[in-house]
Structures are given as C-alpha cells and as structure tokens.
Amino acid sequence: MTPKHKHILKTFLNGSLRVAEFALNNVCIAKCSFCDIWKQKPKMYVEKEKGLQAIDKLADFGVAHITLTGGEPLMHPNIIDFVKKCTSRSIHSVVLDSAPSLITDEILDGLDEAKSDMISISFDSDDPKVFEESRRIPNIMGGIEDAVRRMKRTKMKSMASILIWNNNHDQMEKLFAKATDMGFDLISINYPTFSKSVLYPLGGEGISLSRANVIKSLQSIIELKKQKRYRIVNSIGSMENIIQYLTDPSTVRYECLGGNRVMFVDWFCDVRPCMQLPNVLGNILTMTKDDFATEPCNRCNMSWYRDFSTFFHGVKSLPIYKEAVTGSRGLY
Numbered sequence: 001m002t003p004k005h006k007h008i009l010k011t012f013l014n015g016s017l018r019v020a021e022f023a024l025n026n027v028c029i030a031k032c033s034f035c036d037i038w039k040q041k042p043k044m045y046v047e048k049e050k051g052l053q054a055i056d057k058l059a060d061f062g063v064a065h066i067t068l069t070g071g072e073p074l075m076h077p078n079i080i081d082f083v084k085k086c087t088s089r090s091i092h093s094v095v096l097d098s099a100p101s102l103i104t105d106e107i108l109d110g111l112d113e114a115k116s117d118m119i120s121i122s123f124d125s126d127d128p129k130v131f132e133e134s135r136r137i138p139n140i141m142g143g144i145e146d147a148v149r150r151m152k153r154t155k156m157k158s159m160a161s162i163l164i165w166n167n168n169h170d171q172m173e174k175l176f177a178k179a180t181d182m183g184f185d186l187i188s189i190n191y192p193t194f195s196k197s198v199l200y201p202l203g204g205e206g207i208s209l210s211r212a213n214v215i216k217s218l219q220s221i222i223e224l225k226k227q228k229r230y231r232i233v234n235s236i237g238s239m240e241n242i243i244q245y246l247t248d249p250s251t252v253r254y255e256c257l258g259g260n261r262v263m264f265v266d267w268f269c270d271v272r273p274c275m276q277l278p279n280v281l282g283n284i285l286t287m288t289k290d291d292f293a294t295e296p297c298n299r300c301n302m303s304w305y306r307d308f309s310t311f312f313h314g315v316k317s318l319p320i321y322k323e324a325v326t327g328s329r330g331l332y
C-alpha cells in the first residue's frame, strides 16, 4: 500500500475522509459533442496561490483524493505545482485529459516527479473516425496510443475514461479490449448525464440514449467485471445502484453525498455539491466544516459523485468495501 493509500485508509477510519473534483480552468482543446464547457467565456484559470491554498484547506477537511479537472487541467500553467501540493499533503491525485497532444514528455516528467498517481484519458470508441468526430481532435486515437506508451516509463497509471453513449453502449467488451490492447492500466465508466448547469453544461444528441439502453450497457459491464478480464474501477455495487436509480430512483441503496463527502471546487475556489447543482456552499479558502451540505441527494446519476458516495454509507457500504479489498474491484 502506498503512503497515499494509507492516508486514505487513515482518514476513512477516523471518519474525516472526503474526496474532491477541482476544476482548475474552463479552457479546453477538445470540442466534445456532449460537453459545452469549451464554449464558455471568459476563459478562467484558478490563480496559482489560491489553488495551492485551496488544496491545503481541502486537506485540512480530510480530502485524501483529488481529481484535477477543467476544461483541460493540463492547460493550466501551474498543474505540476498543484500536483506537488497534493503529494505534499498525502493526497492521491488524478489528472484528467481529453487531448493527448497535451501529454508531452516534459509534462509527463513533471507529473511523474510531482508524484501524480494517474492520468485519466477520455476514450469514446475503438473506431478512430468515430472517436475523432466525437472529440473533434484529428488523429486522437494515434495520439492516445502514443501517450499511453510513453506513460509506461513513469510510475503513473493510465486510465481509459469511457462515457456510455449512442455509439458504444452495446459494444463495451470491444471497447475494453481495445483500451487494454493499447496499454491502459484501468478503465472507468461514466454514466450519461444531462446537465443544464451554467458552470458545466452536459448533454447533446450523442448521449440521448434510452434508460433501457443505459441499463443494458451497465448490465453488460457488470458481467464483464465479474469475469475479472478487465480492470474496471466502478464497483458492481455502484453500477447496480445506478440501474436502480434509472429503474426507480426511490429504490436506490446509496444516495449521493455531494457537498458533504464528495464535492466540486471551481476555478474561483467556490465549493458546490457537484458540477450539476447551482448552489455554492462557500469558498474553500474561508469555509468551515459547518458549511458542508448535510442532506443526501438523489437528483442525477453522475458517475464520479455517485461512485465515491457509495463508500460513505456505514454498514450499507459493506459490499462496496468487500469489492474494494478483493483487489480487482476497488476504485483506483
């Protein structure tokens, strides 16, 4: 177990564990069909000193895992400093990426030296043409293949981040096989979500598939996970919970703890329950523990928030813990 995983365990056992998504900017190279953040104006970046202080404050509140996102976090000039800060506070960190051209050798060396734990790369299709069209990035497949290959000389893991959408929902095995052949260490699944959020609008024709098709797709992923042929980070318990949500939201086993145990921090350092909800709980630089949300939420099926929330339900979470300790099933 790495020191960061030990820290996660320690904060979990003393009841202070939290996880955060920190959006460093709203700038992006990709023009994804299911995300509108690249259209946002003005273009914003968190200021270096504020970003570093924000990570310190998050650590003080028990945050032991941060997903650094954007826009494109690799376009933030201080990305390495933020990862270094995470490491100095024993925070496990993952950097998201959509455009492989940003994963230069210089960035890789910097992230590796800063002890980043993982780069998670969006991966939509095993068909290079379809993939190119969905992200509107020329030769994206070749670029990712090259980036994953170069990542092998570092200690960082690579994760294929797969959104269930119209083009892939019935071809998960093919997609997992392709990601594995390309050398990805892990696979994560994003459940299609519509959001009218002013901060993070999500949606579009590409994810307008029926609930029945999303459920079928999740069932196929659960089967593949049971066969242990691919390293899928989403737990079976969480995916079953999403199926419950899509079937009848009142029957979910795990509600979402957005704003309490899991949270979204934007480039102003404002904390929201998630990227969906408009309410700001406070600014992380001045917040106190009392400012965090207390009521669970069940308004959407957004993967990162719902998946992490399943760990915080006491005895009900036992099946999730069991999956995590059997090695092949836990998040990261």
Ligand code: SF4
Pocket: 256, 257, 258, 259, 273, 274, 275, 276, 277, 297, 298, 299, 300, 301, 302, 305, 306
């Ligand atoms: S259920 Fe959805 S809307 Fe509610 S806090 Fe979680 S991610 Fe946000």
